[in-house]
Amino acid sequence: MKRIWQISLHRWCKLKRQTAFSKQFVEHFSEVLKILEGALKSNSSMALNYASLLADKLESEGGQRQARMLRERLTRTPLATASAQDSSNGVSLGNLPTDQESRLHTVDVSRPQAQDIQLVLPSAIQTRLDEFVQSVEHHDVLAHAGAALPSRMLIYGPPGTGKTLTARWIAAQLHLPLLTVRCDTLVSSLLGQTSRNLRRVFEYATQTPCVLFLDEFDALAGARGNERDVGELQRVVIALLQNIDALPDNTILVAATNHEQLLDPAIGRRFAFQLPVPLPNENQLTALWQHWLGEFAPDDLDWTDLARCSQGATGALVELTCIDAKRAAILAGQRVVEPPALYRRLGLTLALSRGIRLSTQEQEVCWLRNWQPERFSLRVLAALYGASTRKITTILNDLGEESGNRQRKQHA
Ligand SMILES: Nc1ncnc2c1ncn2[C@@H]1O[C@H](COP(=O)(O)OP(=O)(O)OP(=O)(O)O)[C@@H](O)[C@H]1O
Ligand SMILES: [Mg+2]
Known part of the structure; x- marks a missing residue:
């Protein structure tokens, strides 16, 4: 009897381990896909970044052994040793996108830390924000159940109410670097260059674990057809729409504006999550x-x-x-x-x-x-x-x- 009980217990434990493994696999399916994509495209920094991210996630969920194995495997690649020197929280951001004309980077990188950010928002708005972070964190499980929304948020409200701070808060909660698009270098005087710059930034964001942040979004997404409109601006809005549409659902995009009424009507519906930030009460x-x-x-x-x-x-x-x-x-x-x-x-x-x-x-x-x-x-x-x-x-x-x-x- 004792023997039968031991065998059943052993089988149950094995089954439980298998279930936990398949749950973990579903939860981190997008990281696995990104690692595979990096390998197939011979983009080793992409594969490496997502493998590091996976190790971090496994560790935070109690999978210390798997995380250690993964990291040990990563340290054996020569690229890992080089990139470890310029990365702080596991993500290396070499080869940032640049504007060909000015040779300046079109994004700024920062690594916000939760302990440095004290965000004060009305409870209903804070709840929506928490929901966004949770949907991003559990995107794969939600996608598996057909209940995932694209990880995109539009923040709008009067100047000085904490929109940029909210984007920093999101990146800090997700332990990801914040890539803030520099509109001044992105918008080029050369015809067509702005759209090319945009494409490079979006491509870069899909290959790097990060929060892509388009601050002062109206500068790029201003409505087509208003009186200061010129052909190039129209092209930029179209390029922006196409880039957003081509973005994988799990790439995190945050945009902020003081002038949501100036945004092109086609832009709004691309953001499943919208956060109005009011004046403080x-x-x-x-x-x-x-x-x-x-x-x-x-x-x-x-x-x-x-x-x-x-x-x-x-x-x-x-x-x-x-x-x-x-x-x-x-x-x-x-x-x-x-x-x-x-x-x-x-x-x-x-x-x-x-x-x-x-x-x-x-x-x-x-x-x-x-x-x-x-x-x-x-x-x-x-x-x-x-x-x-x-x-x-x-x-x-x-x-x-x-x-x-x-x-x-x-x-x-
Ligand atoms: N809701 C808030 N909670 C905490 N701090 C805030 C808040 N709103 C503003 N602040 C403080 O004001 C500073 C400026 O806020 P922030 O740059 O995020 O505003 P913004 O809405 O992005 O403004 P703008 O529209 O001019 O870009 C922040 O660094 C923060 O210290
Ligand atoms: Mg701001």
């Missing part, structure tokens, strides 16, 4: 302030009030204000940013972002007083500007009424 503003002020935040800071006063600000504006305030505090030998100084910086940055030029201290005083009369009392303003309350009263009397009217008009 009060909760997200609080999180952004807390992140950027860090240990420079004073104990008595009213976060809710700060978030309310900064409504309409972008993440970029919060970052800029905090750096500015921290810089001033450090230079003044202080260990925290005092609330009046912080609100002053916020007020001035908000004025700047609304196109209001405050070129004298008198104008600043009036702007701050009209913006937040209770916070910026005569005493606070006097302390901030190193003047007497009498002087501040004079400034406000001279300039206050006039600038208050202007400010009210701008708010209206």
Whole structure:
């Protein structure tokens, strides 16, 4: 009886190992195909890159033994030794695509790390983003079940809301290098060269494990037929559409734009995942302030009030204000940013972002007083500007009424 039990257990374990193996095989089918493609095309760096990626994935899923075997096999190839010197997380990026005219690279490579990125987004948007990362990670299993969407995401929203940061976050989560297309070198003055450059970039991205990122996407994908349209732009849009269509579903493409309304209508449907990034609400503003002020935040800071006063600000504006305030505090030998100084910086940055030029201290005083009369009392303003309350009263009397009217008009 004991013997029969042992045999059954042995068979069950074997079956379980086989099932685990076939599951792993399905999950990593695209890496296997890419390795095969690299071998058939005699593109050893492609085969090597995807084999390294496969080893990383197997290791992260508990397949240490297979990962070790794979890496040992890879280290025996001469190319691996050479490329290991210029690769950090297993992916070597030699021979980047270049523009033939200028000889400059048409992509920039970066390797974002998750611990360096603090992304603050509304929960619904964050959920969509997580779904995208999960679909990319499990693309092969989903494809096997006929439920995969192409790994392409379009990010859109106002300037400074974190679109580029989101692309960096995606690359960091996937442990892949980020290849940002350089529109300045990609768009060539030579007729037809732009389309050729595009093709090279897309081909390169299919042969390298990476996230291909088209930032300021409207520069390339602007609608055909608008008044500044010329023949070359039409050709670029057509080339872009063709390149996207030819892209394997599992090549990760992320595009970002401030002007989604300018995109050619044919572009939108090529992106199965779309991420609208809005201005931060009060909760997200609080999180952004807390992140950027860090240990420079004073104990008595009213976060809710700060978030309310900064409504309409972008993440970029919060970052800029905090750096500015921290810089001033450090230079003044202080260990925290005092609330009046912080609100002053916020007020001035908000004025700047609304196109209001405050070129004298008198104008600043009036702007701050009209913006937040209770916070910026005569005493606070006097302390901030190193003047007497009498002087501040004079400034406000001279300039206050006039600038208050202007400010009210701008708010209206
Ligand atoms: N949602 C956010 N979460 C965290 N940080 C943010 C966010 N939005 C902006 N920031 C901060 O502002 C900086 C600029 O953001 P980013 O460059 O990603 O904006 P963008 O939307 O790409 O702007 P643009 O449209 O001008 O290119 C970031 O480095 C980050 O520090
Ligand atoms: Mg950007």
